[in-house]
Amino acid sequence: MARIRWVGFDGDDTLWKSEDYYRQAEADFEQIVGAYVDLADARTHQHLLEVERRNLKIFGYGVKGMTLSMLETAIQVTGERISARDLHRVIEIGRATLQHPVDLLPGIRDAVERIAADHEIVLITKGDLFHQEAKIAQSGLTDLFHRIEVVSEKDEATYARVLRELDVAPPEFAMVGNSLRSDIEPVLALGGWGIHMPYHVTWALETEHGVDADAPRLRVVENAGQVADALAAIEAMPAT
Known part of the structure; x- marks a missing residue:
């Protein structure tokens, strides 16, 4: 498995x-x-x-x-x-x-809690440090994460560094995110897993990616309630 x-x-x-x-x-x-x-x-x-x-x-x-x-x-x-x-x-x-409010997506707290019960979890978010830190604090999710990374760019080099510091091999890592360009593509390139949860609107620059819809390490979910099941399906696969 x-x-x-x-x-x-x-x-x-x-x-x-x-x-x-x-x-x-x-x-x-x-x-x-x-x-x-x-x-x-x-x-x-x-x-x-x-x-x-x-x-x-x-x-x-x-x-x-x-x-x-x-x-x-x-x-x-x-x-x-x-x-x-x-x-x-x-x-x-x-x-x-x-100064906009921090509104959690439906079901996301339950999804994070469910996965945190059996896995180490890390928040990897990019953007302005002060703004991201404020949103993280206001989200009420801080205590669920074992590690938080605010980065300036989400590319292969950044993920490779984070995985080294976590002492985890790419095949033992899965990334959940709405952006194929920033959350999924670099992780797949390193040999990790991607769980894509599309959002209803995406910034134009984040739509530029090279991820194939049938990429073998990619899973797509419609909402937060399906994330844990997607992760369980990945873990049920034979180890390679």
């Missing part, structure tokens, strides 16, 4: 809602910029995405990087005509997004 020693959980849009607040921030941003330009003609949404992609290596993931990218985009698409008052409104969008 395949033995899973450690189970990893993503944070945003796996344990709690997140992308919904980013989408609302983008809608509020476009309402401000729309007073200056035709949003379609200016390709405002695409322009913002391109600026965010370019800025990731400088500002990193999270609300603060998004807010700086919104300010840069607003200045560019309006030809520097946007007022200081409206730039301040963009900053307030970022502030409000940083």
Whole structure:
């Protein structure tokens, strides 16, 4: 039988809602910029995405990087005509997004408790350190995890480091998350297992991945209540 020693959980849009607040921030941003330009003609949404992609290596993931990218985009698409008052409104969008409530996804606490009863579990989440720490504290899940990792990027190198520090081999590790790009693909590449729990909305940059739907170490669940069963099915498989 395949033995899973450690189970990893993503944070945003796996344990709690997140992308919904980013989408609302983008809608509020476009309402401000729309007073200056035709949003379609200016390709405002695409322009913002391109600026965010370019800025990731400088500002990193999270609300603060998004807010700086919104300010840069607003200045560019309006030809520097946007007022200081409206730039301040963009900053307030970022502030409000940083202060959004932490709403756990349905059934996630029970799912985490069920898995923690038989496995060591680690929370691996990326983004701004202060914001992630605040969300983790507000989630009420902190005491369930044996380890918490807030990282700047979720790639093969990051997961390899975490697994080394946990002293666990990739085939003995399973990662639960909503993002194929960040939560699943790097773990599969290392030889671990991925349990994909899609969220109803995904940031465009997180949809860019190379995971095959029939990848042998990939399992897909519809909700948190199915995660433990997916893990049990993995462990029931013959060891290879």
